[in-house]
Amino acid sequence: MKTTHFSEKDILQMESRNRAAFINSLHGFKTASLIGTIDTKGKTNLAIFNSVFHLGANPALVGFISRPDSAERHTLDNILETEFFTINHVNKDTYVRAHQTSARYPMDVSEFEATGLTEEYTDLIKAPYVKESHIKYGLSFAEKHELKINDTILIIGKIEEIMIPEDCLLSHGGIDIEKAETIAISGLDGYHSTKLLSRLSYAKTDTLPEELN
Amino acid sequence: MKTTHFSEKDILQMESRNRAAFINSLHGFKTASLIGTIDTKGKTNLAIFNSVFHLGANPALVGFISRPDSAERHTLDNILETEFFTINHVNKDTYVRAHQTSARYPMDVSEFEATGLTEEYTDLIKAPYVKESHIKYGLSFAEKHELKINDTILIIGKIEEIMIPEDCLLSHGGIDIEKAETIAISGLDGYHSTKLLSRLSYAKTDTLPEELN
Numbered sequence: 001m002k003t004t005h006f007s008e009k010d011i012l013q014m015e016s017r018n019r020a021a022f023i024n025s026l027h028g029f030k031t032a033s034l035i036g037t038i039d040t041k042g043k044t045n046l047a048i049f050n051s052v053f054h055l056g057a058n059p060a061l062v063g064f065i066s067r068p069d070s071a072e073r074h075t076l077d078n079i080l081e082t083e084f085f086t087i088n089h090v091n092k093d094t095y096v097r098a099h100q101t102s103a104r105y106p107m108d109v110s111e112f113e114a115t116g117l118t119e120e121y122t123d124l125i126k127a128p129y130v131k132e133s134h135i136k137y138g139l140s141f142a143e144k145h146e147l148k149i150n151d152t153i154l155i156i157g158k159i160e161e162i163m164i165p166e167d168c169l170l171s172h173g174g175i176d177i178e179k180a181e182t183i184a185i186s187g188l189d190g191y192h193s194t195k196l197l198s199r200l201s202y203a204k205t206d207t208l209p210e211e212l213n
Numbered sequence: 214m215k216t217t218h219f220s221e222k223d224i225l226q227m228e229s230r231n232r233a234a235f236i237n238s239l240h241g242f243k244t245a246s247l248i249g250t251i252d253t254k255g256k257t258n259l260a261i262f263n264s265v266f267h268l269g270a271n272p273a274l275v276g277f278i279s280r281p282d283s284a285e286r287h288t289l290d291n292i293l294e295t296e297f298f299t300i301n302h303v304n305k306d307t308y309v310r311a312h313q314t315s316a317r318y319p320m321d322v323s324e325f326e327a328t329g330l331t332e333e334y335t336d337l338i339k340a341p342y343v344k345e346s347h348i349k350y351g352l353s354f355a356e357k358h359e360l361k362i363n364d365t366i367l368i369i370g371k372i373e374e375i376m377i378p379e380d381c382l383l384s385h386g387g388i389d390i391e392k393a394e395t396i397a398i399s400g401l402d403g404y405h406s407t408k409l410l411s412r413l414s415y416a417k418t419d420t421l422p423e424e425l426n
Binding site: 001002003004005006007008011012014015016017018019020021022023024025026027028029030031032033050051052053054055056057058059060061062063065087089092095096099100101102103104105109114134135137142143145147149150152154156159160161162163164165166167169170172173174175177178180182183184185186187188189190191192193194195196197198199200201202203204205208209212 | 214215216217218219220221224225227228229230231232233234235236237238239240241242243244245246263264265266267268269270271272273274275276278300302305308309312313314315316317318322327347348350355356358360362363365367369372373374375376377378379380382383385386387388390391393395396397398399400401402403404405406407408409410411412413414415416417418421422425
């Protein structure tokens, strides 16, 4: 493969939407995560995020980045008001509707109604889940960090409950997210199905990893 | 699909390595990123991370989480010493060697030598790239945030240069990472190839997204 080199100057000179697509592509495959929230008046909100990341397993913590000057503001406001949110995986049947949640609907329009995804609730979490999602989990707000470097907000949530398809739990504790039909996203607009190459054993210095499947 | 529910108590009671696999699976597909660094004595280090996330496009910023009490300590120390690092995508030909970098090699062993991946350098970045990676970018250290909630460190890097295969740049600025053979990772041990379902047009409130491909 012949390589193209981009300098910092090349990146700065890109048209702004092209640059967003370019830089967002760099981080490779991610899971499209629908974040569900509700305000104190009962109006729900659903927004697609691709910056949800693992922060720790004990306690079980998740981070994501919110841009306060964008439509993501509604999600942020609701989490700070109610201190709850849900994260819902996107699958092959829901990705077009999930993508559509990124349109700039006004505050008084719920993306659930606008896109036809269905609200679902549990007793514990004061925020709507997406009924059509196969893997979903509920979180309480834990911490907020203002990242001055580009005026974004890091939200940290603590996982309170998890719902996964019964037949997708692997023997070593992992989840078979491919079997659960979770899809991968690339850049801002690419949606991909996956095919397992292999599962590798825990790495040790004195042997090479073995294929577990 | 029948759903299994896990409460916070269920999660706390899991065996610790199973819990790590379980919670790491929740965030869906991610890209396996090899982070290359070097210390001031010239000893290189290469480590696989799955918590690299997009922080912003202008300036082009990337974040990742480092656990100071783990083998990731070497990466963190090197970045703070030299203020440079590289991020290299993992592809079908390199994922077994990439996985192997997570073995707990002592500080005086370079994971490049141990796994057979090849160091590559540019004039700009004082850290090694992975020659076998098709998409790679170099960063300068920008900020460090200590996340007291679980004693992890958020490292923010500024992208200084980017190398991608010439034929993988899309017309709207995005990168065809599937064509570049980047793979997706699930949990701590699952490696997956991908297949594009579709690329969707920018979402607007008055129309449904169109397939761009």
